[in-house]
Amino acid sequence: MSKVIDTAVGQLSQKLGDGGFDGVAKFVIEGEGAIMLDANGARAGDDEADVTLTASAETFKSILDGDMNATTAFMTGRLSVDGSMGLAMKLGSVLS
Secondary structure (H helix, E strand, O other): OOHHHHHHHHHHHHHHOOOOOOOOEEEEEOOOEEEEEEOOEEEEOOOOOOEEEEEOHHHHHHHHHOOOOHHHHHHOOOEEEEEOHHHHHHHHHHHO
């Protein structure tokens, strides 16, 4: 597993807290791998999901660090969303 994925899993776990995520989401970090978010929290994986968000490692890091808003990343084409837009919007609040 890549260092980028390890770091992102740790950051997402902190943002989710103990509650996990209501739904199944996948973050695909181009060239690095994928992260799953579900009721159990964040983990490295590439399973089926209700929504898949794809971005470069740089964009994903900017979103996690709070330097870029997920909605802005989507609107400018830096973040693509495939699947449930409702769950993607819930993720936006988790990431901010």
